[in-house]
Amino acid sequence: MTSTLNREGLLKAYRTMRTIREFEERVHADFATGEIPGFVHLYAGEEASATGVCMHLDRKDYIASTHRGHGHCIAKGVDPVGMMAEIWGKATGTCKGKGGSMHIADLSVGMLGANGIVGGGGPLICGTALAGKLRGDRSVGVCFFGDGASNQGTIFEAMNLATVWNLPAIFVAENNGYAEATSSNYSVACDNIADRASAFGMPGVIVDGFDFFAVHEAAGEAIERARNGGGPTLLEVKVSRYYGHFEGDQQRYRAAGEVQALRETRDCLLQFRRRVTASGEITEAQLDAIDAEVKALIDDSVAKAKADPKPAAADLMTDVYVSY
Amino acid sequence: MTSTLNREGLLKAYRTMRTIREFEERVHADFATGEIPGFVHLYAGEEASATGVCMHLDRKDYIASTHRGHGHCIAKGVDPVGMMAEIWGKATGTCKGKGGSMHIADLSVGMLGANGIVGGGGPLICGTALAGKLRGDRSVGVCFFGDGASNQGTIFEAMNLATVWNLPAIFVAENNGYAEATSSNYSVACDNIADRASAFGMPGVIVDGFDFFAVHEAAGEAIERARNGGGPTLLEVKVSRYYGHFEGDQQRYRAAGEVQALRETRDCLLQFRRRVTASGEITEAQLDAIDAEVKALIDDSVAKAKADPKPAAADLMTDVYVSY
Amino acid sequence: MARKITYQQAINEALDQEMSRDPSVIVMGEDNAGGAGAPGEEDAWGGVLGVTKGLFHKHPGRVLDTPISESGFIGAAVGAACNGLRPVAELMFVDFMGVCLDQIFNQAAKFKYMFGGKAQTPVVIRTMYGAGFRAAAQHSQCLYNVFTHIPGLKVVVPSNPYDAKGLLIQAIRDNDPVIFMEHKVLYTMQGEVPEESYAIPFGEANVLREGDDVTIVAFGRMVNFASEAAAAAQKKGVHCEVIDPRTTSPLDEDTILESVEKTGRLVVVDESNPRCSMASDIAGLVAQKAFGALKAPIELVTAPHVPVPFSDALEDLYVPSVARIEAAIIKAKEYK
């Protein structure tokens, strides 16, 4: 067991990953019934990435997320009950129903928002990191982005700026192999996204995104370096998404059985469970209990989301200016 | 003498560089009198770059240029007389006086325009190269850009796209050490711009921009590779500009004497002259004759530019749509 | 002309027919084939909502998937247009213009003028716009006013399948850069569309309904709402003239002005936010050039000055409704 986490930390990590999984499986099921509006992108399969990184963060550290943001939100401490209500378009949602899945944000826990613009978070996180740096509060900023986003100019500019300003910023490229239906083998002109780090004067690290411990360790190093004034890092997390690009995607660009095999052999929860129970640090029963608690929480979040009221007509015109 | 150029080629190269130099020195002098309007960015000092590259091109090859575009224009075959008139805002100018220094273009010789937007040419040249590739005409596209531009998202995106589509495109980074007053040591997060090539799956080459032969050779290889379907190259040309960022710049960010020393020791025309006369291939007298001819040409261009009429009022409203 | 197809099929057909007719027409965009580099079908997607589906196999080598680099590939389309091609590039959602606008408004739009008339840039940028999909603030905007403002761009806002096909064919043949705005809610709209190829000239409004009482000018999806509202008003004895300019730039000023000369009353319906919108543009035109005929205030029916909200409860209030248009018609009619 090489992890630096104690039992409490391990349980927390498992709970976070399980919460994300349960949340996403439920959204998947409920989307199929037609009750959930809009575009929804699920994070199932990638839980170890958000969790492994965010375990190192506290609320003064900011993260910027993507269209596939539920996992990042939960890992950063956004309340899943509010999130579910948000996704259902309810007034009780994290954003009062005004943002929806693609715009869940909670600045009070350092979550700067899912983002509907691919690559949008890179520049933003340079800014939160700059603010932390100028205050000298040892906080960091983490930008999650996908393999598709790794080709967007904003991400390149942000990485360059982070080094030029020596910012405490971590760029986490979640390479799940696809941007919509386009393979990262096609769209990324070099072999690994992490290979781009040197072009921006920062270390680049590749890590197995099914392995929570690997992500946790690599992220820990990068974040520690950043906190100590050592500047940015590019961390490439090789992962896979279990569902389509968005709900409704038939995924005909993917080999049949690809996901099933991953679920059965490399799933992050499965691996985590095996490892911590094998080491004897945690019992199966403890994990089962978490599973049950998480299920109850998500059940509850859905029940509430269904029952909660929609925004009132007057809400249309509020929140647009702090003061007009 | 490692150059592949025959005597005619050498004379042409010298004439081109001398024409650029003479053109720029004259614009510099005339700007000081207040007669030339607008923002003017001079290319003096960097002549070997445009010339060394463009010697390999013909009119079906396109180049995209920058705000500092006079040298690229001349090297690509745009008529200096029209250019001078354009800079003076005259109806006889290359663009009828509507574009000015920052927008000289002549598509009939494959010059896609100086560009007022830093980094604007990267995407454009991917497009001209794509057209050539789809036609199968072995043409290439060359994008000139500066060290400052090398941090612009458009340039990164273009380099990635060029590899993804395997385009016959050459990215020529003219690193003259400064973007306006900001040093490239500050703004470029890695040591050399050419180091970024691997991030975009292409070869990166560094070359001394005072040495025409070095540029010519490196560009020749890259262009040949591109013509043969071998894809893009990033060529970093290390150069220096002899004048300020734009005319009027006091250059207090530069060490005193920096330019003077370069002019005296490394100047591209000086080096070229030494080398070709030393090898005996060309005589001093031949070069002096070119100098005189070029001077006469530029004198003439200025005389014409001064005498030529300004655009007529009706020109304000033309050329905006091909058909409306 | 009995065949009915959808707006989406009409667009697909226009692309297909122009690609067949002219080898210089190419198509590019994110997942416009869909599946590039992936183990499955190479045209797995055919565009995010399937609009370009099937073109990849029919026109080999001429439907290009792109990385997510809108500046890069839209700029490439512009460059290719300068070098003999007629590219149709897809900006998936118009909301993404913020990452690539320079290549459109400073490059493509200005080349001809800046270069003294010596360039032409026959590029088409197809893009999806509009609210109604619960897609929230970054995937639901209209934004055609931004393009309309820029000299050198032509802007097309088809409101039905027939126009979509004919205007897209014209756009591809046009020698200027064209922004072709596809309302996402209209993709499933059915309409009669001839199988043969035809081009609808730019700057010629379509008058959907004639009437003497009130002129309605509407854009895109709002044309259909305006027609509904006009039909409802008709039952109350108010006769509306419904005008669909079809292109916001060039704009068929004459048809609008002549109608207002006749009716003296004007309602403009624009799904955009109100400030500096097409609604204000038309109002400005008429207040300057047909003032003498005006008998009532110009009624502007637009979205409010807020971002597009996610929740259906709010989004349905955000989009101008048939009821709001009808109320505006009645208000204009009753003004004395």
Added chain:
Amino acid sequence: MARKITYQQAINEALDQEMSRDPSVIVMGEDNAGGAGAPGEEDAWGGVLGVTKGLFHKHPGRVLDTPISESGFIGAAVGAACNGLRPVAELMFVDFMGVCLDQIFNQAAKFKYMFGGKAQTPVVIRTMYGAGFRAAAQHSQCLYNVFTHIPGLKVVVPSNPYDAKGLLIQAIRDNDPVIFMEHKVLYTMQGEVPEESYAIPFGEANVLREGDDVTIVAFGRMVNFASEAAAAAQKKGVHCEVIDPRTTSPLDEDTILESVEKTGRLVVVDESNPRCSMASDIAGLVAQKAFGALKAPIELVTAPHVPVPFSDALEDLYVPSVARIEAAIIKAKEYK
């Protein structure tokens, strides 16, 4: 209040005073210090035209030079604003918005709404606009209409040194994203400016001249042209009311509407291209809300629908002139 300084100095002073008052205010942009990494002076430039000169040494560590990466650093300013700072970022020329608009219009502008009111983004984007410098099509545009269209942005167009200082101080203190438009030709304009700090509230128009005959609404540099034209018209017995809204968003509708209620005649002067412009915006407002008072067509004096030409001979024709404004005033006045 006898001290006279330039518009440029007024802006510099506002920045300096706010930086002194509030340590969370920072300044960033290309060469805003000028000379970063270079052997010479570290504030060699102080902005491309020297507007931020001197701040680097006075406020150590708080004036940041940036690479040429407008999306990167303007987005960073937006992010920093979400995390407790009040950044003032410089977009050197507004014409460059095309490489960074997303961070402004989809991020900064929309956070508060999309996030259900739980974010504030107190960022100021200073930017230079306008024709007159022979800077051609990519360095001379106005484009404030684009920002005005976007809900969530406030847009400021100061026409003189006094307003420039007071409005910039307000912009920095404001909790919303503000686009602060500096007309490059006005930098050298002299005016009386108090030394002490003061803020001018947004959405309050300045009435420069009162009159009963014709209302003129003008923006930025055009305010000064409008005043000149009004003075000329005065000599011909036409009494104009000249209104400078100072901010296009929020807009002081009341002052404009009340004036038109009084005069019944309106001229709008906008240096922009005409379509979907502030000129049409004001015309739309008045045609809807003060129609009953209108006695004449609304005259819109704008640039033509072409890019900004380079040659002085053409650029001088492009920019609305005092003579054209005066002609519009007379036309409005004489209409029966």
